[in-house]
Amino acid sequence: MIRIGNASGFYGDRSAAWREMLDGGPLDVLTGDYLAELTMLILGRDRLKDPSLGYARTFLRQMEECLGLAADRGVRIVTNAGGLNPAGLAAALGSLTARLGIRTTIGYVEGDALDRPGALAANAYLGAFGIASCLDAGAGVVVTGRITDASLVVGPAIAHFGWTRDDLDALAGATVAGHVLECGAQATGGNFSFFTELPDGGRRPGFPIAEVHADGSSVITKHPGTGGAVTVETVTAQLVYEIAAPAYPGPDVVTHLDTVRLAQEGPDRVRVTGTRGTPPPPTLKVGVAGVDGHRNAMTFVLAGSDLDAKAALVRAQVEDAVGKEGLTFTRTSTEFGALLHVAIHDADARRAGRAFSSAAVELALASYPGCTLTTPPGDATPHTVFTAEHIPQGPHWAIHPDGTRVEIPPPARVEEPSAAPAGRSPVRTSERPRGAYGTRSGDKGPDANIGVWARSADDYAALTGWLSGERLAELLPEVAGHPVERYELPNLWAVNFVIKGLLARRDWLDPQGKALGERLRARLAEAP
Structure with a gap:
C-alpha cells in the first residue's frame, strides 16, 4: 500500500497541520489542498498587484519549518498551492531549499491556465498523470495549479502502483480516497452533525490518512492520539460533500459513488471498497473567476x-x-x-x-x-x-526536477457519462421519518448540494419515502423556485440534493451553502 496524508483543506487551514502530520507517524506522501473556488479569486487579485505572485504564500512559510523534516523522513509532498503560478512557487521553493541547505528535488505541473478576457483567472481542472510523471522522475515535492482536488491522492497512487489510464476501477477507488481527504479534518469529525458524540467533542480533530492499495481500495484513518474520530459516518459526511449525480466525473475517470461501500475495520479505521470506474468524459471543467x-x-x-x-x-x-x-x-x-x-x-x-x-x-x-x-x-x-464551462480534453505538462518538460496526453478513451437515474420517486407519506439524520452541504459553483444520511437501514427507507425535492422546498423556503435534483446512494444510506442556481443570489447570507444542511436538520426535527 501507499500511505498518503493530508495537511490542508483550504487556503487558511490550520498552519501547524504540516508539522503535526510529519511528527505524528509514518507517511509516504503528504498532500495539501489550497484551491477552493474563492481562493482562485484571491490569488487572481494578488497577481494583479504583483505578477510574480498568484500562489498560496502561506505554504512557503509552512515549508520553511517542514521541508527539511519531510526530506529527512522520506515523505514526498504534493500540493496545488501553486494556484495561478506553479512555476513561481516551484522557483520560490528552490530558493528556500538552497537557503536552508535542504537536499530535495522539485517538479511542477502546468497547462491549466486559459485566456478569458475580463476574468481574474480561468483554469481547467487537470487530472493526476502529470503529478505521477513528476514523482516517477524523482521529485520530492510536486507543485500544481488547478487540478481536481482528488488528484493530489490519485497521482501518488498512479506512480506507486504503475496504473495506466485503463485501470479505471483503481483510479476511481483512489478518487474516492482523494475526495475523502481533500477537505482535511472534515473527514475526522470537523463540521460533523453529531460532533457532540466525538471523543473530544470535536475540539481539535486530526487530519486524515488514506492507506491506498493496488486495487484502489483504501482504509481511511488518522495518526494515533489525534482528536476527532474516523467512523463510517464521518467518512460518509465527507463523501456526500459537494457532489451532484452519483456518476462523479473527473478528468481521468468517472467515479460511481453509488458503488462505494464503507465498513468500520477498527477504531479510527474505515475500509472503502467496491468503487467502480468508467472512462472519463471528453471535456474538462473550467473554472472562470471574475x-x-x-x-x-x-x-x-x-x-x-x-x-x-x-x-x-x-x-x-x-x-x-x-x-x-x-x-x-x-x-x-x-x-x-x-x-x-x-x-x-x-x-x-x-x-x-x-x-x-x-x-x-x-x-x-x-x-x-x-x-x-x-x-x-x-x-x-x-x-x-465563479462560473463553469467545459473544453475538450487536451494535453498538459509535467516539468521534472531536471527541467525536462514532458507532455501528458489526454485520455484516448472517453465517454459521455450516462444520465444517472435520480432515484425512485418518494412515496409522500404524512408522517415524517423519526430517526436522527446527519447532513453536509456545500457549493458546486452557483449550485448548492445537501447530502443527508441515515443511521440505520430502516431510517434510510423512511427518509427516501418521505423527503422529496418538493418537501425540501417546504422545509427550506429559500429553495422554492429553484430546480432540485435528487439522487439516492443506498450503499451509504444517503440522499443527495442539488439545488440549481441557489448560490447565485446576491443577497444570500450563506454564499457557499455551508449552513444549509444544518438548517435542514433543524427543520426535519420540527416537521410534523
Whole structure:
C-alpha cells in the first residue's frame, strides 16, 4: 500500500497541520489542498498587484519549518498551492531549499491556465498523470495549479502502483480516497452533525490518512492520539460533500459513488471498497473567476417594541441617503430582538463603500430609539463570481526536477457519462421519518448540494419515502423556485440534493451553502 496524508483543506487551514502530520507517524506522501473556488479569486487579485505572485504564500512559510523534516523522513509532498503560478512557487521553493541547505528535488505541473478576457483567472481542472510523471522522475515535492482536488491522492497512487489510464476501477477507488481527504479534518469529525458524540467533542480533530492499495481500495484513518474520530459516518459526511449525480466525473475517470461501500475495520479505521470506474468524459471543467461589482453591508440592532416600524424607518433613511438601487434588507430574529442586515451591490466602489457605510453610521443619533450598529463604517469589497464551462480534453505538462518538460496526453478513451437515474420517486407519506439524520452541504459553483444520511437501514427507507425535492422546498423556503435534483446512494444510506442556481443570489447570507444542511436538520426535527 501507499500511505498518503493530508495537511490542508483550504487556503487558511490550520498552519501547524504540516508539522503535526510529519511528527505524528509514518507517511509516504503528504498532500495539501489550497484551491477552493474563492481562493482562485484571491490569488487572481494578488497577481494583479504583483505578477510574480498568484500562489498560496502561506505554504512557503509552512515549508520553511517542514521541508527539511519531510526530506529527512522520506515523505514526498504534493500540493496545488501553486494556484495561478506553479512555476513561481516551484522557483520560490528552490530558493528556500538552497537557503536552508535542504537536499530535495522539485517538479511542477502546468497547462491549466486559459485566456478569458475580463476574468481574474480561468483554469481547467487537470487530472493526476502529470503529478505521477513528476514523482516517477524523482521529485520530492510536486507543485500544481488547478487540478481536481482528488488528484493530489490519485497521482501518488498512479506512480506507486504503475496504473495506466485503463485501470479505471483503481483510479476511481483512489478518487474516492482523494475526495475523502481533500477537505482535511472534515473527514475526522470537523463540521460533523453529531460532533457532540466525538471523543473530544470535536475540539481539535486530526487530519486524515488514506492507506491506498493496488486495487484502489483504501482504509481511511488518522495518526494515533489525534482528536476527532474516523467512523463510517464521518467518512460518509465527507463523501456526500459537494457532489451532484452519483456518476462523479473527473478528468481521468468517472467515479460511481453509488458503488462505494464503507465498513468500520477498527477504531479510527474505515475500509472503502467496491468503487467502480468508467472512462472519463471528453471535456474538462473550467473554472472562470471574475468580479461583478462591489458589495458592502451594515447591521442594525433592533430591540424592544415596534420592531417593524424601526426597520421601516432605517430602510427609508438609508434609501434617502444613497438611493434604492442595489440595496437589500434582511432581518433575523435574536433573543435580544432582531438584526437588520442592510447590503448594497453596485458597480461603483465609492457608492458601495464609505458613501454607503458612513451614511448608515450617521443615523446613530437620528433614527429609531435604541439605534446601534455592530460595526464601524468600512470600504466595499469586490463581489466575486465563479462560473463553469467545459473544453475538450487536451494535453498538459509535467516539468521534472531536471527541467525536462514532458507532455501528458489526454485520455484516448472517453465517454459521455450516462444520465444517472435520480432515484425512485418518494412515496409522500404524512408522517415524517423519526430517526436522527446527519447532513453536509456545500457549493458546486452557483449550485448548492445537501447530502443527508441515515443511521440505520430502516431510517434510510423512511427518509427516501418521505423527503422529496418538493418537501425540501417546504422545509427550506429559500429553495422554492429553484430546480432540485435528487439522487439516492443506498450503499451509504444517503440522499443527495442539488439545488440549481441557489448560490447565485446576491443577497444570500450563506454564499457557499455551508449552513444549509444544518438548517435542514433543524427543520426535519420540527416537521410534523
